[in-house]
Amino acid sequence: MRLSEIMSHAGLAGYAVVALVIFVLVFVAVAIRVLSPSRKREYDEAARMPLDDEKPVNPRKGGKP
Amino acid sequence: MTTELEAFSYDDAIVRKFLWATFVWGLVGMLVGLLIAVLLARPELTAGLPWLSFGRLRPLHTNAVIFAFAGNAFFTGAYYSTQRLLKTRMFSDRLSNIHFWGWQLIIVAAALTLPLGFTQAKEYAELEWPIDIAIAVVWVIFAVNFFGTIARRRERHLYVAIWFYIASIVTVALLHIFNNLSIPAGPLKSYSIYAGVQDAFMQWWYGHNAVAFFLTTPFLGLMYYFLPKAADRPVFSYRLSILHFWTIVFLYIWAGPHHLHYTALPEWASTLGMLFSVMLWMPSWGGMINGLLTLRGAWKKVVEDPILKFFVVAVTAYGMATFEGPMLSVKSVNALAHYTDWIIAHVHTGALGWNGFLTFGMIYWLAPRLFQTKLHSIKLAEWHFWLATFGMILYATAIYSAGLTQGLMWRAFDETGRLQFPDFIETTMKLMPMYWVRAAGGTMYLVGMVMLGYNVFRTWRSRPARYDVPELKAPALARVYVEPAGHAAPAPAGALARFSRAAWHRTWERLPITFTVMVVLAVVVASLFEIIPTFLIRSNVPTIASVMPYTPLELAGRDLYIKEGCFNCHSQMIRPLRHETERYGEYSKPGEFVYDHPYLWGSRRIGPDLAREGGKYPDLWHVRHMENPRAITPKSIMPAYAWMLTNRLDFEGIQPRVDAMAMLGVPYGDAVRRAPAMAREQARGVAASILSQGGPKGLDDKEIVALVAYLQRLGKDLHAAPPAVAHTGPGGN
Numbered sequence: 001m002r003l004s005e006i007m008s009h010a011g012l013a014g015y016a017v018v019a020l021v022i023f024v025l026v027f028v029a030v031a032i033r034v035l036s037p038s039r040k041r042e043y044d045e046a047a048r049m050p051l052d053d054e055k056p057v058n059p060r061k062g063g064k065p
Numbered sequence: 066m067t068t069e070l071e072a073f074s075y076d077d078a079i080v081r082k083f084l085w086a087t088f089v090w091g092l093v094g095m096l097v098g099l100l101i102a103v104l105l106a107r108p109e110l111t112a113g114l115p116w117l118s119f120g121r122l123r124p125l126h127t128n129a130v131i132f133a134f135a136g137n138a139f140f141t142g143a144y145y146s147t148q149r150l151l152k153t154r155m156f157s158d159r160l161s162n163i164h165f166w167g168w169q170l171i172i173v174a175a176a177l178t179l180p181l182g183f184t185q186a187k188e189y190a191e192l193e194w195p196i197d198i199a200i201a202v203v204w205v206i207f208a209v210n211f212f213g214t215i216a217r218r219r220e221r222h223l224y225v226a227i228w229f230y231i232a233s234i235v236t237v238a239l240l241h242i243f244n245n246l247s248i249p250a251g252p253l254k255s256y257s258i259y260a261g262v263q264d265a266f267m268q269w270w271y272g273h274n275a276v277a278f279f280l281t282t283p284f285l286g287l288m289y290y291f292l293p294k295a296a297d298r299p300v301f302s303y304r305l306s307i308l309h310f311w312t313i314v315f316l317y318i319w320a321g322p323h324h325l326h327y328t329a330l331p332e333w334a335s336t337l338g339m340l341f342s343v344m345l346w347m348p349s350w351g352g353m354i355n356g357l358l359t360l361r362g363a364w365k366k367v368v369e370d371p372i373l374k375f376f377v378v379a380v381t382a383y384g385m386a387t388f389e390g391p392m393l394s395v396k397s398v399n400a401l402a403h404y405t406d407w408i409i410a411h412v413h414t415g416a417l418g419w420n421g422f423l424t425f426g427m428i429y430w431l432a433p434r435l436f437q438t439k440l441h442s443i444k445l446a447e448w449h450f451w452l453a454t455f456g457m458i459l460y461a462t463a464i465y466s467a468g469l470t471q472g473l474m475w476r477a478f479d480e481t482g483r484l485q486f487p488d489f490i491e492t493t494m495k496l497m498p499m500y501w502v503r504a505a506g507g508t509m510y511l512v513g514m515v516m517l518g519y520n521v522f523r524t525w526r527s528r529p530a531r532y533d534v535p536e537l538k539a540p541a542l543a544r545v546y547v548e549p550a551g552h553a554a555p556a557p558a559g560a561l562a563r564f565s566r567a568a569w570h571r572t573w574e575r576l577p578i579t580f581t582v583m584v585v586l587a588v589v590v591a592s593l594f595e596i597i598p599t600f601l602i603r604s605n606v607p608t609i610a611s612v613m614p615y616t617p618l619e620l621a622g623r624d625l626y627i628k629e630g631c632f633n634c635h636s637q638m639i640r641p642l643r644h645e646t647e648r649y650g651e652y653s654k655p656g657e658f659v660y661d662h663p664y665l666w667g668s669r670r671i672g673p674d675l676a677r678e679g680g681k682y683p684d685l686w687h688v689r690h691m692e693n694p695r696a697i698t699p700k701s702i703m704p705a706y707a708w709m710l711t712n713r714l715d716f717e718g719i720q721p722r723v724d725a726m727a728m729l730g731v732p733y734g735d736a737v738r739r740a741p742a743m744a745r746e747q748a749r750g751v752a753a754s755i756l757s758q759g760g761p762k763g764l765d766d767k768e769i770v771a772l773v774a775y776l777q778r779l780g781k782d783l784h785a786a787p788p789a790v791a792h793t794g795p796g797g798n
Contacts, residue, residue, distance in 0.1 A: 023315050023591065030311045034304050042222075043307075047299035049224040050290045053075075053149045056539050058222040 070538040075148045079161040081435050083141035094129030099507045106500040108702045116180035118704040120630025124191040125179040133172045138424040139283040146290040150224045152539050156213025167203035182628035183253040187268045194255045197245045208234050219539040225306045229286030232584050236278040244271035250725035261658025277317040291427050295372045301358035312348030314587050342394035349387030356380035371446040375426030382418020404670040407468030417457045432524045441523035449513040456509030463502035476644040489673040609656035610787040614731045617719045617740035618747040622775025636667035637676040650677035677780035685758035687773045709768040716741040
């Protein structure tokens with residue numbers, strides 16, 4: 001039996017909908033995390049990164065450089 | 066804190082190289098674009114030169130502006146910003162240079178092979194297999210250099226621009242490799258391993274995501290770096306930029322099938338494509354708003370600064386194009402817009418507005434910094450801005466009207482229920498004034514590009530004798546992440562809080578490999594869910610017993626059709642819409658294309674559809690028509706292909722092609738042993754029929770007979786008598 005026959009009988013068409021749901025759920029999880037207020041400070045720092053070409057804005061060991 | 070400082074400097078020489086390449090190839094790509102725009106209105110300007118005809122130059126234009134202009138622009142900005150965002154020099158100067166020269170060599174190879182007719186016939190993936198391999202190699206070198214740089218960084222957090230670069234690099238590699246899988250049939254000839262519906266599906270999975278991950282995400286990365294730089298303020302919302310990133314990674318990959326609405330693609334697949342395309346609207350506009358709001362309180366600067374003006378138009382064009390994209394993916398809109406100039410207008414809003422303007426703004430910002438002097442003339446840049454803006458508006462207005470006009474004319478019925486414009490050429494003639502306006506708009510845009518070149522050249526001329534390479538100092542990145550003292554949060558209250566504080570995500574951010582793996586996973590999983598059913602569920606491509614492989618001569622004719630780029634102007638896909646079946650005949654079925662390696666459905670009808678061309682006209686009609694289309698249809702804008710009546714057909718070269726096809730599972734039977742002899746025999750028959758209809762003598766070894774044989778076969782198998790001995794079709798391949 002060829003793989004294509006096995007797959008044909010597996011009723012895969014609905015899997016796309018399952019994937020759709022999974023993707024939406026993962027995205028919602030990411031969104032919750034990103035929007036959580038506790039990360040504001042970190043994001044504010046990150047946003048400044050392009051503006052400084054010389055010193056790391058988010059350095060290796062905590063605290064400001 | 067007793068961290069030791071490391072000294073380093075940025076490599077700007079490589080950025081300067083890419084900047085020049087961006088300009089040079091942009092100029093070439095736009096020049097070819099203008100040339101083919103004029104050729105549509107004045108086809109006889111090719112002076113009978115094969116390599117100047119529209120079908121051969123159109124891929125050169127698209128490849129040059131996408132991979133040469135936009136590609137080099139991305140590399141320019143990425144090499145500049147990556148080093149600064151990561152506080153380190155590029156991983157290896159040697160790899161940077163191999164990347165640069167390798168990429169330019171590939172472009173030169175493209176510029177030579179495409180006009181000579183070496184093409185895989187897949188849009189934006191036309192380049193033949195040796196060049197494809199070179200692209201993969203150079204891309205991997207770029208990736209090694211890029212990830213090596215990340216590994217050596219001195220900045221803990223990866224700024225969002227870097228995320229966009231990572232996603233672009235890994236996804237483009239994936240798309241490029243899988244869409245270009247093919248069996249070589251000669252040094253510069255290959256056949257896609259996919260056929261018909263599956264090939265179309267792969268191609269538009271690639272085509273759509275090439276737009277996403279070659280023209281959108283890299284440039285979003287550039288936007289998130291250079292816009293804050295030029296405005297001298299951080300991006301409006303960093304949160305929004307992260308959301309923007311993840312939605313694009315999660316959603317974009319699904320949207321490909323919307324390029325194939327109403328074609329022989331399964332209904333559910335195109336509906337899914339449509340759904341995801343509509344969802345894409347959200348992140349795209351989120352990104353646009355984020356870009357525009359970064360300029361809040363800085364609008365006064367925009368008035369004075371041409372760089373910010375370029376950025377504002379670029380971001381706005383991104384918003385327009387990404388609003389229009391989802392709209393075009395709605396089936397009912399698509400039914401009108403598909404195959405018309407509307408799509409051409411849509412991509413040019415994106416290319417001229419988004420990619421072009423962002424690149425221009427970036428170059429004007431970079432030039433004085435890279436050449437360590439003042440920009441030669443801000444006023445000239447201002448002029449460039451206005452000229453390019455009006456050029457773009459002219460282009461868009463003309464081509465949107467052209468698309469709408471032709472789309473509406475194609476579907477118009479008169480009161481007796483017959484097609485109002487049964488003559489295709491009528492709908493073409495209506496577009497001519499708009500084509501001239503387009504050419505005028507394109508000229509303005511091109512002149513603006515020349516002004517940019519002059520401005521950058523004069524800036525370069527006033528550079529210092531030696532470039533200053535400042536030495537910077539920063540501590541190395543610690544191996545282990547330590548929660549910064551100021552960040553120490555109170556004890557986590559429950560799982561949700563821990564989750565939302567998300568140390569796990571910070572861990573990814575420090576481990577670009579893990580992060581990259583997650584992006585790849587998102588892309589691969591989405592792609593598999595989208596692609597596998599089309600490949601493996603047989604009912605999606607029902608076999609039609611009467612559909613047989615092309616004869617060796619027809620295969621040779623099909624390869625000539627590919628070589629001359631006929632698919633750039635003629636579709637081979639009749640949609641199940643009444644005006645189409647009325648105009649062209651019975652609609653196309655998935656099972657009709659099982660031997661089409663590659664598929665040739667086309668995406669734009671500059672001329673009529675050819676899916677049921679077989680038997681419509683006598684053989685001699687085709688000979689005369691190819692010799693001089695205007696002898697048959699006085700106002701035709703098709704180029705003449707007179708050389709096909711004199712060029713000898715390479716009969717011996719047919720055998721390796723048939724063999725390659727047989728390797729792909731096409732049941733060629735006897736032809737794998739005696740393809741040239743079979744082709745010669747059929748050619749004599751076609752030539753005799755042309756002669757009996759009053760045509761010229763001695764065509765039996767000329768290219769034209771192969772082409773005529775192919776054209777006369779198109780669409781005939783559907784109602785042919787099934788073969789006496791039932792053969793088992795190749796099915797899912």
